[in-house]
Amino acid sequence: MTATLLDGKATAAEIKDELRVRVKGLAERGLVPGLGTVLVGADPGSQAYVNGKHRDCAEVGIASIRRELPADATQEQVDEVIAELNADPACHGYIVQLPLPRHLDTQRVLELIDPDKDADGLHPVNLGRLVLGYDGPLPCTPRGIVELLRRYDVPLRGAEVAVVGRGNTVGRPLGLLLTRRSENATVTLCHTGTLDLAKHTRNADIVIVAAGVPGLLTADMVRPGATVVDVGITRVIGPDGKGRYTGDIAAEVAEVAGAMVPMPGGVGPMTRAMLLTNVVERAELG
Ligand SMILES: Nc1nc2c(c(=O)[nH]1)N[C@@H](CN(C=O)c1ccc(C(=O)N[C@@H](CCC(=O)O)C(=O)O)cc1)CN2
Numbered sequence: 001m002t003a004t005l006l007d008g009k010a011t012a013a014e015i016k017d018e019l020r021v022r023v024k025g026l027a028e029r030g031l032v033p034g035l036g037t038v039l040v041g042a043d044p045g046s047q048a049y050v051n052g053k054h055r056d057c058a059e060v061g062i063a064s065i066r067r068e069l070p071a072d073a074t075q076e077q078v079d080e081v082i083a084e085l086n087a088d089p090a091c092h093g094y095i096v097q098l099p100l101p102r103h104l105d106t107q108r109v110l111e112l113i114d115p116d117k118d119a120d121g122l123h124p125v126n127l128g129r130l131v132l133g134y135d136g137p138l139p140c141t142p143r144g145i146v147e148l149l150r151r152y153d154v155p156l157r158g159a160e161v162a163v164v165g166r167g168n169t170v171g172r173p174l175g176l177l178l179t180r181r182s183e184n185a186t187v188t189l190c191h192t193g194t195l196d197l198a199k200h201t202r203n204a205d206i207v208i209v210a211a212g213v214p215g216l217l218t219a220d221m222v223r224p225g226a227t228v229v230d231v232g233i234t235r236v237i238g239p240d241g242k243g244r245y246t247g248d249i250a251a252e253v254a255e256v257a258g259a260m261v262p263m264p265g266g267v268g269p270m271t272r273a274m275l276l277t278n279v280v281e282r283a284e285l286g
Pocket residue numbers: 049050095096097098099120140233245263264265266267268269271272
């Protein structure tokens with residue numbers, strides 16, 4: 001491996017230290033930030049992610065508000081929980097853990113969240129604010145990627161960035177974040193339907209892959225010395241018959257890239273740290 005690793009886990013730990021100080025500052029004003037989670041069903045992966053969010057809260061002093069509903073919960077029951085969290089002054093931000101069971105209308109649920117309590121930053125109003133350059137909670141994964149690159153002094157101003165993936169949670173909002181005046185990168189938003197994907201990735205100083213296709217980015221698609229960011233997280237069964245997560249960037253890319261955000265230990269921990277940041281910011285706004 002020749003690429004320098006950009007360590008999302010260590011950076012997230014640093015951010016949590018900073019948040020602890022801000023949470024103390026809020027306590028002096030008599031305010032305890034609160035993060036709510038809504039979990040519907042008992043999917044083990046979703047349970048683990050929600051548990052992780054509450055562990056993170058405990059580490060920095062954010063109050064946890066947990067709402068759990070059975071897998072067969074009705075749309076009305078979910079709507080009621082959302083209405084309750086929208087009205088709860090102790091809850092400064094909350095998330096609905098995705099995916100929801102199929103019989104529920106995900107878009108409806110996400111649109112019912114009060115945009116000013118949208119800790120994931122994925123409400124249409126907040127994506128609209130991002131398009132227009134207005135303030136509002138930012139989507140956690142794109143925000144985490146930009147923050148990690150910034151903390152490692154990876155230049156964005158004037159950089160050519162290829163983003164592979166046009167999803168609403170990562171690729172599309174990331175393109176918007178990177179092209180803000182404060183970042184000033186030039187972004188090519190690619191996707192699995194892009195003709196000659198390698199032409200775009202080879203031209204880039206930074207390649208960010210969020211396509212959900214294991215091993216999509218191979219060494220021949222990367223300019224030597226470029227920075228690569230792996231956002232992919234796909235569960236696969238290994239040759240030993242055991243399940244494991246794999247990213248979108250082939251291991252061999254580490255021999256060509258100058259710097260690499262790996263999976264695991266890169267974007268995931270940063271996403272978690274940005275969720276906490278969004279909640280603390282919401283509380284600071286009063
Ligand atoms: N409402 C939301 N639902 C979901 C989100 C989300 O951001 N908001 N994202 C994923 C699940 N998720 C958080 O909820 C999440 C996934 C993965 C990681 C992470 O840190 N992954 C590790 C690797 C895998 C592991 O060890 O479990 C890493 O990248 O190092 C954090 C959060 C879907 N649902």
